[in-house]
Amino acid sequence: MLSIEGLYKRFGDKEVIKGLNFHVPKNSIYGFVGTNGAGKTTTMKMVLGLLAADAGTILVDGERVTYGNTDTNRGIGYLPDVPEFYSFLTTREYLALCGKICGLSDKTTKTRSEELLKRVGLAGEKHRIKGFSRGMKQRLGIAQALINRPKLLICDEPTSALDPVGRKEILDILKEVREETTVLFSTHILSDVERICTDVAFLKDGVIALEGNIDQVRTLKNNGEFLVETLSPTGAEALCAHFPKAKASDAQTVTFTGNDDEMLSVMAFLSENNIPVLKVERAETSLEDLFMEVTKHE
Amino acid sequence: MNNVLFAWIRKEFTDVWRNGRLIIFLIVCFGIGLMNPITAKLTPMLIEMMQDQMKEMGIVYDPPTITALTSWEQFAKNIWIPLLVFVLMFGNIFTKEYGAHTLTPMVTKGLKKTTVLWGKAFLLILLWTAGYTVYFGVTLMYTEYYWGTEAELMGRVWDMTAMFYLYSLFILTLLVFFSVLWREYSGVLVSMAAILGAEMIFGMIPKVTKVLPGRISSPGLLLQKGYEERYEYALRDFAVPFAVTLAVIVTLFVLSAILMKRKSVD
Numbered sequence A: 001m002l003s004i005e006g007l008y009k010r011f012g013d014k015e016v017i018k019g020l021n022f023h024v025p026k027n028s029i030y031g032f033v034g035t036n037g038a039g040k041t042t043t044m045k046m047v048l049g050l051l052a053a054d055a056g057t058i059l060v061d062g063e064r065v066t067y068g069n070t071d072t073n074r075g076i077g078y079l080p081d082v083p084e085f086y087s088f089l090t091t092r093e094y095l096a097l098c099g100k101i102c103g104l105s106d107k108t109t110k111t112r113s114e115e116l117l118k119r120v121g122l123a124g125e126k127h128r129i130k131g132f133s134r135g136m137k138q139r140l141g142i143a144q145a146l147i148n149r150p151k152l153l154i155c156d157e158p159t160s161a162l163d164p165v166g167r168k169e170i171l172d173i174l175k176e177v178r179e180e181t182t183v184l185f186s187t188h189i190l191s192d193v194e195r196i197c198t199d200v201a202f203l204k205d206g207v208i209a210l211e212g213n214i215d216q217v218r219t220l221k222n223n224g225e226f227l228v229e230t231l232s233p234t235g236a237e238a239l240c241a242h243f244p245k246a247k248a249s250d251a252q253t254v255t256f257t258g259n260d261d262e263m264l265s266v267m268a269f270l271s272e273n274n275i276p277v278l279k280v281e282r283a284e285t286s287l288e289d290l291f292m293e294v295t296k297h298e
Numbered sequence B: 001m002n003n004v005l006f007a008w009i010r011k012e013f014t015d016v017w018r019n020g021r022l023i024i025f026l027i028v029c030f031g032i033g034l035m036n037p038i039t040a041k042l043t044p045m046l047i048e049m050m051q052d053q054m055k056e057m058g059i060v061y062d063p064p065t066i067t068a069l070t071s072w073e074q075f076a077k078n079i080w081i082p083l084l085v086f087v088l089m090f091g092n093i094f095t096k097e098y099g100a101h102t103l104t105p106m107v108t109k110g111l112k113k114t115t116v117l118w119g120k121a122f123l124l125i126l127l128w129t130a131g132y133t134v135y136f137g138v139t140l141m142y143t144e145y146y147w148g149t150e151a152e153l154m155g156r157v158w159d160m161t162a163m164f165y166l167y168s169l170f171i172l173t174l175l176v177f178f179s180v181l182w183r184e185y186s187g188v189l190v191s192m193a194a195i196l197g198a199e200m201i202f203g204m205i206p207k208v209t210k211v212l213p214g215r216i217s218s219p220g221l222l223l224q225k226g227y228e229e230r231y232e233y234a235l236r237d238f239a240v241p242f243a244v245t246l247a248v249i250v251t252l253f254v255l256s257a258i259l260m261k262r263k264s265v266d
């Protein structure tokens, strides 16, 4: 859906993006993670043709993005990090204007507006946009971005201005629209990524430090750790005696490093020797740990 | 496309309508337009009131005869005020959107930046034309009511009004052009002031002043005594700066469109 190759961008003598490559598959929810100032907004603006890239190619649904040209934007919905709207219009008037720009018929715009306003929780809002809170603007931002059923929805930190309830609602909306669109969203809230993303990329020092399907990424960095908790300390001792590589974490818990075969042989040993087990668990690396590892300064 | 342009103009109009600036501007134009005949009307009264005082001081003064011409001279003298008010009230129509980032959601939906340009330029011209018409209309109405303008003078009044209208379009074009060039309103105003200042300086060279747009910025010349007899000549005198102004307007709009396509409006 979106494919970026060899992207470079510098501001003055500050090189922000240094040969960025990544691919957003169709119908994925792609989490674009990076620390403050990593260049997430910069990258998104280049995808939208709002900012000129120094080098590299960006393809949106196979169509090449060029700076200043808005043609590739027809299929994109964009929610800026701090969305600003015409304060003298009402939400419905604003969406009507958006619909016109997207070339929708008045009737389509109307039904779509009502549907979206209900979805983002602004249906009862009859006032002008002037005086909207940041969270309300964020909600309207989602609505305007989705008005033309874009093939690609780009959201720049959609949840950072919202309260926990609002955050969950917005995440649910992003999850729902996955049926009809591809979502690329930037964030530094990793629990959001864990909650809804199918794919993730970590941006670090102007390049992607880690990218891929979320389960893949997890196991990728997972060095195959698993632990066995036995019912009594004797079981743990037996395990340690038989497997020299095993490490005893405490009296009843033993940690192993190894692949699935290793795990199966441990389980075979447990059953052969009738060792009662409390639990066998694969240690999952949390995204948080991964992120810390990826972004830590050498 | 036209549909989009129309929707865009409507949005711009809604802005100036709802924030009340359009009404205020029209009221200002009405007020200044009204002042021209009223000032003319009140002049003899004021002089009469001061007559006694002046006699004491030993000044002998013939009260001037007030005619429609006096009112139109006031009209020509004050013609800058509505234009200045207009530029100050509506001149930020482009730059305020750059600062507020309100264009970002629009252009990322595929709104052409040239549509933004034409829509805003059209609205500026429309609003200014409305205000200018009010300014002219009010002066005309009251001048007719008090004195009546004879046909020959009326012809010159029309010429004068049309001439300054073209000059005002030149000012609006500068406004649009610099709004495309700069991001800040202050930059726009300073650039416009610089252009007008430069024009004044070059205008001191007699040969040059004959072709500059500034030539048509003082339409009151058409009312002067000297021009009365050689009016045909006078119009020919203005033909060159008229054509130059028109050419500058067209050129600046073409340049604006080219630059706007490349501009970062985010």
Ligand SMILES: Nc1ncnc2c1ncn2[C@@H]1O[C@H](COP(=O)(O)OP(=O)(O)OP(=O)(O)O)[C@@H](O)[C@H]1O
Residues within 6 Å of the ligand: A011, A012, A016, A034, A035, A036, A037, A038, A039, A040, A041, A042, A043, A081, A188
């Ligand atoms: N117009 C600009 N001129 C100069 N430097 C810029 C400009 N825009 C961004 N930068 C720099 O580029 C870097 C990346 O900025 P960017 O806004 O893309 O970060 P981000 O990943 O979106 O951060 P955040 O999480 O805080 O939103 C920053 O160091 C910033 O200072």
Ligand SMILES: [Mg+2]
Residues within 6 Å of the ligand: A040, A041, A042, A081, A156
């Ligand atoms: Mg950002």
